[in-house]
Amino acid sequence: MFGRKASRGFMLVSLLLKHYAAYRMQLFLYLKASGRAELNTMNLWVRMDGG
Secondary structure, three states, X not given: OOOOOOOHHHHHHHHHHHHXXXXXXXXXXXXXXXXXXXXXXXXXXXXXXXX
């Protein structure tokens, strides 16, 4: 895709992982915007309380 050569399997896995990360970020930002001030980046990426 876009001039790079890769197998279909690699491209499929890559696409799925990128969309999963984008979905998690969008959900996190939606929760933060709705007033969940106790959320921080540790909750987003590590899935644990930051402190």
